[in-house]
Amino acid sequence: METILQGVLLGGLYGLFALGLSLMFGVMRLTNTAHGDFIILGSFATLSVISTGLTPIQSLFVTLPIAWLLGYALQRYVLNGTLGKDPLPSLVVTFGLSIVTQNFLLELFSADPRSIETDGFNTRGWALTESISIGVLPVMILVLAVSTTIFLQLLFKYTSIGRSFRAVSDDPEIAELMGLNSKKVYALATGLAFVLMSISGSLQGMRTTVSPSDGPMLLLFAFEAVIIGGMGSFWGTLAGAMLLGIAQQIGFRWDPGWGIWCGHMVFLLILILRPQGLFPKTRG
Amino acid sequence: MTQAEFQVIRSHPSSNALSLFAFLMVSIAASLPLWGESSWMREFVEIACYFIFAMMWNLLAGYGGMVSIGQQVFFGLGGYIMLICGNFLGVNPFIAILIGAVFAGLFAIPISVIAFRLQGGYFAIGTWVISEVARLSISNAQFVGGGSGTSLTALRGIDKATRESTTYWMALFCVVLSIWLVYLFLRSKQGLALLAIRDNEVAAQSQGIAVSRMKLAVYVVAAIGAGLAGALYFVGNLRISPDAAFSVNWSAFAIFMVVIGGIGRIEGPIIGALIFWALNKFFSDYGTWYLIGLGLLAIFTTIFFKQGLWGYVQQRWGWTLFPISRKLQTMGGR
Numbered sequence: 001m002e003t004i005l006q007g008v009l010l011g012g013l014y015g016l017f018a019l020g021l022s023l024m025f026g027v028m029r030l031t032n033t034a035h036g037d038f039i040i041l042g043s044f045a046t047l048s049v050i051s052t053g054l055t056p057i058q059s060l061f062v063t064l065p066i067a068w069l070l071g072y073a074l075q076r077y078v079l080n081g082t083l084g085k086d087p088l089p090s091l092v093v094t095f096g097l098s099i100v101t102q103n104f105l106l107e108l109f110s111a112d113p114r115s116i117e118t119d120g121f122n123t124r125g126w127a128l129t130e131s132i133s134i135g136v137l138p139v140m141i142l143v144l145a146v147s148t149t150i151f152l153q154l155l156f157k158y159t160s161i162g163r164s165f166r167a168v169s170d171d172p173e174i175a176e177l178m179g180l181n182s183k184k185v186y187a188l189a190t191g192l193a194f195v196l197m198s199i200s201g202s203l204q205g206m207r208t209t210v211s212p213s214d215g216p217m218l219l220l221f222a223f224e225a226v227i228i229g230g231m232g233s234f235w236g237t238l239a240g241a242m243l244l245g246i247a248q249q250i251g252f253r254w255d256p257g258w259g260i261w262c263g264h265m266v267f268l269l270i271l272i273l274r275p276q277g278l279f280p281k282t283r284g
Numbered sequence: 285m286t287q288a289e290f291q292v293i294r295s296h297p298s299s300n301a302l303s304l305f306a307f308l309m310v311s312i313a314a315s316l317p318l319w320g321e322s323s324w325m326r327e328f329v330e331i332a333c334y335f336i337f338a339m340m341w342n343l344l345a346g347y348g349g350m351v352s353i354g355q356q357v358f359f360g361l362g363g364y365i366m367l368i369c370g371n372f373l374g375v376n377p378f379i380a381i382l383i384g385a386v387f388a389g390l391f392a393i394p395i396s397v398i399a400f401r402l403q404g405g406y407f408a409i410g411t412w413v414i415s416e417v418a419r420l421s422i423s424n425a426q427f428v429g430g431g432s433g434t435s436l437t438a439l440r441g442i443d444k445a446t447r448e449s450t451t452y453w454m455a456l457f458c459v460v461l462s463i464w465l466v467y468l469f470l471r472s473k474q475g476l477a478l479l480a481i482r483d484n485e486v487a488a489q490s491q492g493i494a495v496s497r498m499k500l501a502v503y504v505v506a507a508i509g510a511g512l513a514g515a516l517y518f519v520g521n522l523r524i525s526p527d528a529a530f531s532v533n534w535s536a537f538a539i540f541m542v543v544i545g546g547i548g549r550i551e552g553p554i555i556g557a558l559i560f561w562a563l564n565k566f567f568s569d570y571g572t573w574y575l576i577g578l579g580l581l582a583i584f585t586t587i588f589f590k591q592g593l594w595g596y597v598q599q600r601w602g603w604t605l606f607p608i609s610r611k612l613q614t615m616g617g618r
Contacts, residue, residue, distance in 0.1 A: 031405020033353065081587055087404035088351050092543055092586045095353065099536060099579035103572040216532060220416060223409045227402070261420040264413055268398055271410070275401040 002132045003249045009134065011225075011245030012142030013207065015238040016200035017218055018225035019148060020193040022237045025226070027165050027189040028083060030090050034098035036219030038194065041101055042067065042201025043210040044109055047116050056118060056202065063198050071194025076187040083186075098215060105212035113209035122206050141203050145238060148196065152234045165189055217260075224267040230277025239279060294471070295607050302605045313456055317449035325452040326520065332455040333517035334537055335557035336462045339550075340509030341538035343466055346548030347475075348502035349482045351404075353535045354411025355510050357395070357418045358388040360529030362511025363518040364422060370438030377438045378454055381515040388511020392504045400499070412532065419530035433525025436518065451520050458516055462509055467550060469505070470608040478502060482548070540582050546592025550606040555594050 021035050032038075042063065049059040082089035115122075118137075127133040156162035164185045167175040172182040204210055204218070221244060229240025244263050251262025270277070317325065337359060345351045366384035370377040395414055402410040423431040439447055469475050480488040481495055489495045518524045537560065538553075545556030567574045589596055597603055 025405070029404075031409065033405075033409065078583075078587070086349075087408070088345060088547065089586050089590065091351050091353075091405055091408050092539055093583050095536065095539060096579040096583040096586070100576050100583075103575040103579070107572040107576075216412075220409065220413055223406070224413065227406065227410075257424050258420075261417065261424070264417045264420070267413060268417065271398055271401050 003253050004246055005132065005134060006138075007246030007249035008242050009138035009142055009245070010249060011238075011242030012138065012145040013200065013203060013241075014221050014225050014245055015145040015241035016141065016148065016196065016203065017222040018229075018237045018241050019145075019152060019234060020196040020200070021219075021222045022226045022229075022231075022234060023152065023189060023193045023196070026232060027169050028186045029169075030079060030083060030186075031087065031094070032193075033091060033094040033219065034101060034215070035094075035197065035222055036217065037098045037101040037105075037215030038197045039201040039204065039218050040105065040210055040212060040215045042198035043116065043205035044105055044114075044201075044212075045198065046202035047114060047205055047210075050116060056116065056206070059202070060199075063202070064195050067194040067198035068191040071197075072187045072191035074194075075190035076183065079190065080183050080186055098219075102212055102215055109212060111211055111213065113211040114205070115209045116202060116205035118206050137203075137207055141207065144199075144203075145241075149234045149238045156234075161188065221263070224263065227277060228267055228270045230280030233279050236277060236279035240277065243278075292610050294610060296602075296604045298603045299605055299607045310456070310460060314453065317452055322445075322448050325448050329451055329455040329516065329520040331557060331561045332459050333513045333520070334541070334560065335553060336458055336513040336516070337510055337534060338538040338541040338553040338557055339462050339466060340506040340513070341535065342542045342547060342550075342553045343469075343509070344502060344506040346542065346552070347470065347478050347482055348499060348506070349485075350499065350503065351408045352399075352411040353408045353532060353539075354399075354413070354415040355506065355538065356530050356532060356534040357411070357415035358392065358507040358510035359514035359517070359534050360415070360418060360422070360526070361391055362388040362514030363524050363529045364428060365511070366515035366518060367428065367434070367436055367524055370436055371434075374438070377436060377519050378450060380438075381454060381458075381512065381519055384515030385508050385512035388514070389504045389508035392507030393500070395507075396500055396503050399503075400496075412535075415530050415532070419526045422526040422530070429525070431526060433523060433528070436522045436524070439519070439522065451516075455516055455520070458512055462512070463550065463554075465505075466509075467606050467608070470550070470606075474498070474501070475608060476610075540578055542592075543582050543585055544592055546594035546596075546598075549592075549594055549598070550608070551594040551598075551604075552592055556592070559593075 017036075017039060021032060024030050024032050024035075045063045045066070046056070046059050049062045050056060054062070079090065079093065082093045084090075122135070122137045124136045125133045126136065126139075154162075156165060164175070164180050165188075167178070167180060168182040168185045175185075176182055201210075221241075225241035225244050226237050227240070228243055229236030229238065243266065247266040248259050248263040252259030254262070313328075316328075337355070341352070341355055344355070362381075362384040364384075365387045366377060366380040369375040369380035369383050375383065395411075399407060399411050399414060422428060428434050442450075470478070477488065477493045477498055480491065480493060481498055485495055514529065518529070541556030541560050542553050543556070544559055545552035545554065563574075563578070567577065570577075585592060591599065
């Protein structure tokens with residue numbers, strides 16, 4: 001019972017990781033292999049900003065606009081040129097970015113794991129029963145993950161930005177004929193994805209330690225959550241993340257060496273038994 | 285018009301010159317153990333493994349259209365199977381290299397069942413997950429040393445000079461073999477089918493090409509090659525660990541070599557491996573900055589020189605060392 005609860009809470013964090021990946025793939029069919037490294041970049045950005053004396057909440061006002069600008073500029077001036085039927089250019093470029101980001105962080109912050117100081121907030125917990133207690137931070141992360149999912153779903157369904165996201169996703173050429181600039185829309189989507197990555201990066205840094213080489217692992221978790229959940233649905237992604245979190249927690253409880261392995265196995269099983277994912281549907 | 289008025293041209297002056305040059309080079313290279321230093325041989329073995337691995341990545345991505353970041357799974361499996369054959373079954377490690385390669389190919393069949401459910405970018409990351417599963421599984425397998433790895437003890441009885449020159453010859457043999465096999469494969473009917481699939485899968489299928497069988501064949505061949513590289517590498521290295529064997533860096537370096545040299549051409553990984561070797565020799569002491577440079581170079585090449593270095597040369601001067609294309613020339617009226 002406690003394992004499942006912890007798994008759901010962990011899944012909340014993975015959900016936040018995965019929503020950005022899901023967003024970028026959904027809007028422009030771009031597989032961002034540097035996703036995990038950008039999350040870690042977010043952790044270290046928050047860490048640096050906090051070390052100047054700001055509180056974690058205040059630091060968001062610095063890191064989030066930077067993340068948005070970085071994402072927007074990266075998509076507009078670099079990644080847009082790599083899109084197309086052939087997946088190779090975008091994969092090579094994002095994979096190159098992954099290596100650059102990873103080694104840049106290694107150069108600046110060394111390989112030591114660090115965590116973001118929250119004055120003990122990360123260890124505070126609520127006792128549910130005699131034996132089970134849950135952390136305040138993980139619950140907060142879960143609430144944030146659910147509200148972000150609702151936010152994205154509403155954004156895609158009701159706003160004009162969401163409509164343009166869906167339009168360029170369905171057919172960029174027709175969308176351009178209707179007066180949209182698909183390159184700008186792509187850049188907006190990546191900007192939004194980067195904000196999500198930055199938030200989830202700082203949360204990861206508060207919840208546990210981060211080190212520059214963690215990126216690929218987070219990418220794989222995010223990716224698994226997207227595939228388990230089924231492409232094209234933010235709720236599916238969140239559910240996939242929960243399932244992944246639960247699988248890993250059960251594995252960890254059984255034997256710490258097999259925790260992540262169990263998560264991977266659930267992913268492979270879903271891929272064999274239900275390749276379209278658990279909740280496939282088109283958005284909107 | 286009769287058929288005799290046409291001729292299919294399959295070679296090029298530069299390619300004919302190359303066959304002679306290559307024969308000379310290989311003969312000189314084969315005699316290296318007689319006059320060279322042992323550090324040269326070690327270096328050659330290492331770069332040979334990188335090259336074979338890159339060659340197979342090129343076959344998979346450049347010709348098969350399957351971009352994978354998980355080819356290291358076959359590299360590691362090749363290495364571990366070689367080790368198990370050598371250490372536990374008493375097979376001569378040099379023969380075990382070939383067994384490792386064959387088994388890597390056999391493993392590719394069940395792996396493809398899972399991996400082929402994903403396409404494009406998701407295939408790339410999916411194969412990476414599979415490789416991680418292999419790494420974590422072997423990390424928990426105590427009989428091969430678990431996470432900290434183990435040594436290849438089967439070569440203990442052989443003296444250093446014999447071991448090094450045999451490893452070197454084996455590496456040279458594997459390099460020639462893999463270039464030759466890929467070249468023949470691409471010149472064959474199957475190779476033509478493969479190019480057709482790469483250019484347009486639906487059109488190829490409509491012409492009667494068995495697309496899925498062809499893709500599986502390429503995946504298996506690429507796995508055999510990657511397994512060969514892995515088994516060879518760990519015979520040269522004498523020590524294996526899951527983190528080294530299943531490291532994503534193998535794929536990263538292969539991607540770098542292929543992209544720099546030129547994807548979808550046999551010359552690409554050869555040029556790429558030479559550049560990589562030179563960069564590695566002179567700049568690898570810079571550690572993180574060196575890797576940042578490699579990453580930026582790969583990004584830059586992908587955006588501005590999509591065809592890579594050899595692609596540029598080919599377009600500019602029309603050179604081709606490994607002619608796999610078919611050119612139709614009209615004989616009559618000239």
